[in-house]
Amino acid sequence: xxxxxxxxxxxxxxxxxxxxxxxxxxxxxxxxxxxxxxxxxxxxxxxxxxxxxxxxxxxxxxxxxxxxxxxxxxxxxxxxxxxxxxxxxxxxxxxxxxxxxxxxxxxxxxxxxxxxxxxxxxxxxxxxxxxxxxxxxxxxxxxxxxxxxxxxxxxxxxxxxxxxxxxxxxxxxxxxxxxxxxxxxxxxxxxxxxxxxxxxxxxxxxxxxxxxxxxxxxxxxxxxxxxxxxxxxxxxxxxxxxxxxxxxxxxxxxxxxxxxxxxxxxxxxxxxxxxxxxxxxxxxxxxxxxxxxxxxxxxxxxxxxxxxxxxxxxxxxxxxxxxxxxxxxxxxxxxxxxxxxxxxxxxxxxxxxxxxxxxxxxxxxxxxxxxxxxxxxxxxxxxxxxxxxxxxxxxxxx
Amino acid sequence: xxxxxxxxxxxxxxxxxxxxxxxxxxxxxxxxxxxxxxxxxxxxxxxxxxxxxxxxxxxxxxxxxxxxxxxxxxxxxxxxxxxxxxxxxxxxxxxxxxxxxxxxxxxxxxxxxxxxxxxxxxxxxxxxxxxxxxxxxxxxxxxxxxxxxxxxxxxxxxxxxxxxxxxxxxxxxxxxxxxxxxxxxxxxxxxxxxxxxxxxxxxxxxxxxxxxxxxxxxxxxxxxxxxxxxxxxxxxxxxxxxxxxxxxxxxxxxxxxxxxxxxxxxxxxxxxxxxxxxxxxxxxxxxxxxxxxxxxxxxxxxxxxxxxxxxxxxxxxxxxxxxxxxxxxxxxxxxxxxxxxxxxxxxxxxxxxxxxxxxxxxxxxxxxxxxxxxxxxxxxxxxxxxxxxxxxxxxxxx
Numbered sequence: 001x002x003x004x005x006x007x008x009x010x011x012x013x014x015x016x017x018x019x020x021x022x023x024x025x026x027x028x029x030x031x032x033x034x035x036x037x038x039x040x041x042x043x044x045x046x047x048x049x050x051x052x053x054x055x056x057x058x059x060x061x062x063x064x065x066x067x068x069x070x071x072x073x074x075x076x077x078x079x080x081x082x083x084x085x086x087x088x089x090x091x092x093x094x095x096x097x098x099x100x101x102x103x104x105x106x107x108x109x110x111x112x113x114x115x116x117x118x119x120x121x122x123x124x125x126x127x128x129x130x131x132x133x134x135x136x137x138x139x140x141x142x143x144x145x146x147x148x149x150x151x152x153x154x155x156x157x158x159x160x161x162x163x164x165x166x167x168x169x170x171x172x173x174x175x176x177x178x179x180x181x182x183x184x185x186x187x188x189x190x191x192x193x194x195x196x197x198x199x200x201x202x203x204x205x206x207x208x209x210x211x212x213x214x215x216x217x218x219x220x221x222x223x224x225x226x227x228x229x230x231x232x233x234x235x236x237x238x239x240x241x242x243x244x245x246x247x248x249x250x251x252x253x254x255x256x257x258x259x260x261x262x263x264x265x266x267x268x269x270x271x272x273x274x275x276x277x278x279x280x281x282x283x284x285x286x287x288x289x290x291x292x293x294x295x296x297x298x299x300x301x302x303x304x305x306x307x308x309x310x311x312x313x314x315x316x317x318x319x320x321x322x323x324x325x326x327x328x329x330x331x332x333x334x335x336x337x338x339x340x341x342x343x344x345x346x347x348x349x350x351x352x353x354x355x356x357x358x359x360x361x362x363x364x365x366x367x368x369x370x371x372x373x374x375x376x377x378x379x380x381x382x383x384x385x386x387x388x389x390x391x392x393x394x395x396x397x398x
Numbered sequence: 399x400x401x402x403x404x405x406x407x408x409x410x411x412x413x414x415x416x417x418x419x420x421x422x423x424x425x426x427x428x429x430x431x432x433x434x435x436x437x438x439x440x441x442x443x444x445x446x447x448x449x450x451x452x453x454x455x456x457x458x459x460x461x462x463x464x465x466x467x468x469x470x471x472x473x474x475x476x477x478x479x480x481x482x483x484x485x486x487x488x489x490x491x492x493x494x495x496x497x498x499x500x501x502x503x504x505x506x507x508x509x510x511x512x513x514x515x516x517x518x519x520x521x522x523x524x525x526x527x528x529x530x531x532x533x534x535x536x537x538x539x540x541x542x543x544x545x546x547x548x549x550x551x552x553x554x555x556x557x558x559x560x561x562x563x564x565x566x567x568x569x570x571x572x573x574x575x576x577x578x579x580x581x582x583x584x585x586x587x588x589x590x591x592x593x594x595x596x597x598x599x600x601x602x603x604x605x606x607x608x609x610x611x612x613x614x615x616x617x618x619x620x621x622x623x624x625x626x627x628x629x630x631x632x633x634x635x636x637x638x639x640x641x642x643x644x645x646x647x648x649x650x651x652x653x654x655x656x657x658x659x660x661x662x663x664x665x666x667x668x669x670x671x672x673x674x675x676x677x678x679x680x681x682x683x684x685x686x687x688x689x690x691x692x693x694x695x696x697x698x699x700x701x702x703x704x705x706x707x708x709x710x711x712x713x714x715x716x717x718x719x720x721x722x723x724x725x726x727x728x729x730x731x732x733x734x735x736x737x738x739x740x741x742x743x744x745x746x747x748x749x750x751x752x753x754x755x756x757x758x759x760x761x762x763x764x765x766x767x768x769x770x771x772x773x774x775x776x777x778x779x780x781x782x783x784x785x786x787x788x789x790x791x792x793x794x795x796x
Contacts, residue, residue: 350747
């Protein structure tokens with residue numbers, strides 16, 4: 001059949017057409033009243049999207065850039081920090097903290113798992129300056145218990161909590177201020193439905209104070225400089241203007257999803273990911289496949305390949321037969337699992353369609369007979385229950 | 399869930415993103431070498447898309463404009479013509495022929511049916527100047543036997559055959575020159591995957607000759623004037639430039655579908671519609687619903703609403719729950735059927751997705767229990783058979 005490009009990867013995610021159009025049309029200079037107005041409006045809206053009363057900064061970089069800033073702005077060489085890792089992006093926190101000369105304590109769990117609160121508690125010390133963690137570990141699809149971790153950190157004196165929610169924002173219900181997250185980090189290429197190129201972070205008063213004492217070097221990612229410029233409706237360095245235009249359109253779309261209320265729109269976007277994820281998990285299990293993650297996130301569903309089958313064959317067949325891109329495992333997990341994302345711009349037809357495609361992929365790459373419709377039926381039943389209001393439990397899971 | 403605009407109507411059809419981009423980006427003046435090059439290339443490509451060695455004209459109008467031209471250019475007041483009608487668009491041929499003072503013979507069949515070749519033969523006379531028919535009657539989803547009709551007309555002296563293939567082109571295998579179709583008419587808003595605004599027609603030598611004798615008045619739709627301009631790489635009147643840019647991109651996409659060969663791409667596009675239609679028919683029947691058309695086209699599937707249920711409720715539920723637009727019946731058929739189109743830019747995920755949506759719509763608007771997955775399973779089985787090369791019969795049907 002005709003092939004459309006179908007992205008089901010955790011990054012990048014499908015683009016919102018209104019954002020594409022805004023991006024293509026944008027031509028204004030960045031030091032004008034027009035762009036200042038857009039910039040100021042977007043930064044204000046981003047507070048509602050993140051769900052925080054704190055300042056939110058948006059910087060031209062990948063998510064890793066702002067992760068680096070969350071280390072360089074908050075630490076001094078020799079500072080003791082705690083990294084919680086169970087996947088590729090947790091390891092990035094460890095690498096960043098080491099690069100900036102921190103003394104790094106680590107809670108490390110195997111890929112696919114998460115840490116218990118007891119394990120976190122046992123590694124927290126009075127000297128721990130900051131805790132670094134992911135909300136959702138994209139490499140494994142695992143959701144970590146940010147709320148529980150935040151409670152422990154808040155009871156540990158001045159320790160800061162830094163959460164990489166690049167995949168988590170817009171796919172997970174997070175109470176940033178209520179739980180006391182000090183720095184929360186996101187990226188444009190995820191639930192915001194626009195291309196990569198912008199990273200953002202919400203920063204607490206505690207974290208702003210810490211920056212005054214932190215001695216590590218920083219320049220482009222100096223959050224204080226960026227905040228000062230933002231107060232004047234400007235960016236510290238040349239902003240990625242077309243992506244700002246796209247971001248403005250995406251925030252308008254999310255606001256529409258919330259019937260005019262952006263915070264409600266963010267909730268609807270998370271609910272959407274949760275329902276798509278629940279439908280997908282049901283479909284995958286109905287096919288006799290196993291979920292890879294012990295505590296699966298709503299952002300993506302990582303599925304263990306059938307015994308003896310390289311998951312690369314599944315990924316390849318999705319691409320060749322349906323022009324649908326699903327992700328292989330990363331690092332050690334390559335060949336062992338595949339990942340279907342639910343981040344951002346997916347609807348019912350997408351969700352059902354990729355499950356039907358999975359049925360065909362399995363029938364093609366395995367010897368086991370596949371009963372057509374079985375994954376779709378399971379997903380349909382989840383959807384029907386959700387429509388009848390019987391699925392509150394879905395929301396509580398993440 | 400999040401709602402995407404999902405068009406499943408016979409008109410307009412989903413837009414090709416590359417065509418949208420080309421259209422948005424186009425700014426050249428229409429009397430320049432650049433535009434002449436585009437214009438000339440598009441007209442040449444259109445011959446391959448239509449599948450004719452004859453000249454193809456592209457005019458800024460809806461399809462009805464060029465239908466009018468096919469009457470005004472080919473007839474004189476009092477000419478005897480034969481109209482074959484079994485739906486709203488067949489009636490338009492009758493209305494147009496009457497408006498231009500023709501003496502109109504008619505073979506008329508009820509909506510949902512088609513004419514037998516005997517009925518056509520019995521109305522052809524030595525005086526019949528032209529026969530007007532649809533390839534596909536969009537209002538009912540019926541495919542007429544153009545090949546059989548052409549054979550009768552070709553055996554009837556100088557009678558011209560004019561085929562409205564606005565819906566049929568790109569969804570039906572038509573051998574325009576081989577069968578001897580004199581005027582074949584299409585529109586941009588169908589299988590070409592671009593917005594409404596352009597209509598086109600391929601015209602045989604016989605028809606060009608007839609124009610020299612035809613006395614009916616015409617100006618904007620004077621095909622001879624348009625042909626003369628086209629020979630110089632121009633349009634007779636201001637062309638719809640951005641739509642030409644879109645058309646160029648669409649033809650490039652269709653060429654890619656044919657691995658560099660536009661005629662092969664047209665065939666692939668028709669095969670795609672046929673497979674989507676066969677999957678949809680199987681799904682609809684598995685749900686216990688009845689097809690409305692006696693000889694269903696690959697362009698759209700018209701489905702009779704369950705007894706006692708207004709099809710408007712089905713259309714409304716598709717729109718409200720899935721933001722999916724399917725068409726109601728037209729005229730007398732309103733409330734009695736709904737129509738799901740397969741024209742142009744649809745892939746596997748779209749086709750499966752709309753059937754899954756139909757399962758939910760039925761479960762919502764009827765009292766009968768619906769077994770989820772049953773329509774999807776039937777469609778999946780058709781798809782699997784097609785992939786195994788077991789469905790040549792699909793292609794032969796239309």
